Amino acid sequence: MRITQDVRYRKGEFVKNLRVAAGALTTAVLLMPAAAVAAPAPLPTVEGVPVLARAWISNTRDGGSAVLTVHGVRRIEGATVVYFSMGLPKGAPADANRLFSYYGGGFWNTLTVGNSASGAECAVSLLDIAGGKAYSTLPISDANSCLGTKGIDFSPPADKPNAAVVGWSIVAPLPKDVTTVDVFISSQVLPDVPVEDGLLEPVSQDPVPVVGTGWPKIPTARLSEVVDADKAVFPLMSRVQPIDVPVAEAQTSEGVQLEIPASVLFEFDRSDLPPAAGEAIDAAVAKITAAGTSGAITVTGYTDSTGDDAYNQALSERRAQSVLAALQAKLPGTITLTAEGKGEADPIADNGTDDGRALNRRVTITLPK
Structure with missing residues (x-):
């Protein structure tokens, strides 16, 4: 029995149809491309407003849906700006506005790739796919935050119950040759x-404008607050995890990578x-042999962030050497x-939780292309 193949990232793992471990919370999440979902009920058409993609956001509290x-x-210079809006479809219940913040909560709590920050501004x-990279929100020096619309309610004006409200987020800069992307939000x-060039115009005076009344002003000067911008770009993986064998197989830009949790070894x-580690070693040998591998293989050990840096580095080296032998x-x-x-370097999960630390303790086996 095998779980279906899924697209994942290092750091904060994006998953198409698999179980997701996010900190201490583990939950099943189904992420479906917009093209595979029934077309959303129409929102009022606004002349001159671009609509590049659209999808449902479901609300488990009242069973309704909003339109993203x-x-x-x-x-733009040094970054990429994503403009998005959310609104209630025509025919929504009359009391839906009272519950509208529940839909907004979908942004607050959604899976965020690349960092542990919370909020709508960080959930983009x-x-x-072709380049094998994911570009996440740019972290700023303000702890657990990103550049984007902060604390937005997404509730429309009382006299326009079907109006959509605009938000924005600033993401890591894309290479110049990337002309289309999949938006995860x-x-x-x-x-x-x-992907187009330059900020949208005209600019509204309202920081959270209704669609059609102008676009939010993007504070580009705040890009100076970005820290560790390189941490917002991650390699994509196509990963198959057998349930009965504790060895994950991933396709990366560097080649095939096998991953074994340290707890198994x-x-x-x-x-x-x-x-007891023999089963995992035999499974890894079988995968290496089946791939027809020859040449150089790299075995890399990792730890979590608990303990002294030097001790973790030495432990990761000893574990890698044991697997190599x-x-x-x-x-x-x-x-x-x-x-x-590599000690505690390159964590793939949050070291602030038991589940995250368990994911970070691992040994990888990288096969040549």
């Missing part, structure tokens, strides 16, 4: 959205392989293995 629209993915990512994937704070005894001489440790 992407109006622009705009390239751009996917370049509020647990929805909206495919094939064109080692006892706590140990680097010697117990007999076990593999070397079972693989042909045409394969060369190299071991390295």
Whole structure:
């Protein structure tokens, strides 16, 4: 039995149809491309307003739906601005406005790629499938925050119950040769959205304007507050995880990568392989052999952030070397293995939770292309 193939990222893992571990919370999330969902009920047409993609946002509190629209993915110096809006469809219940903030809550709590920040402004990512990269929201020095519409209610004016309200988010800059992206926002994937240049005009005086009354003013000067911009860009993975074998197989831009949780291989704070680790080692050998691998293989050990940096580095190196020795005894001489440790570097989950730390403790085996 196998779980279906899914697209994932390193850091904050994006998942199309799989179980997602987000900090201490583990929940099943179904992310469906907009093209695969029934067309949303129409919102009032506004002349001159671009509609690049549209999807439903479901609300589990009252069973209703709101309409999410992407109006622009705009390239600016040092960043990319995503304009989006949310509104109630025609025919929505008369009391829907009272519950409208529940839909907005979908932005607050959605899966965020690339960082642990919360809020609508942090819940946007751009996917370049062909280039194998995900571009997430740019983190700023204000802890757990990103550049974008902050604290937006998305509630329309009382006299315009079906009006959509505009929000925005600033994402890592896209390469110049990327002309279309898939937009991941509020647990929805909206495919094939064109990338254009420059900010939308005219600019409204309202920080959260109604669609058709102008566009939010984007504070580009605040790009100076961005920290660790490189951490907002991640390699994409196509990953298959067998349920009965604890070895994940991922396609990355560098080649095939096998990943084994440290809990499967080692006892706590140990680097010697117990007999119980044999199944995982045999599974990895079978995958390497089936791939027809020859040449150099790199075995890399990782730890969580608990403990001293130097100790974690040494532990990760010892664990990588133990796995290398076990593999070397079972693989042909045409394969060369190299071991390295990266300690707590390159975490794939939040080190602030038990579940996140467990995901970060791992050994990867990178096969050549």
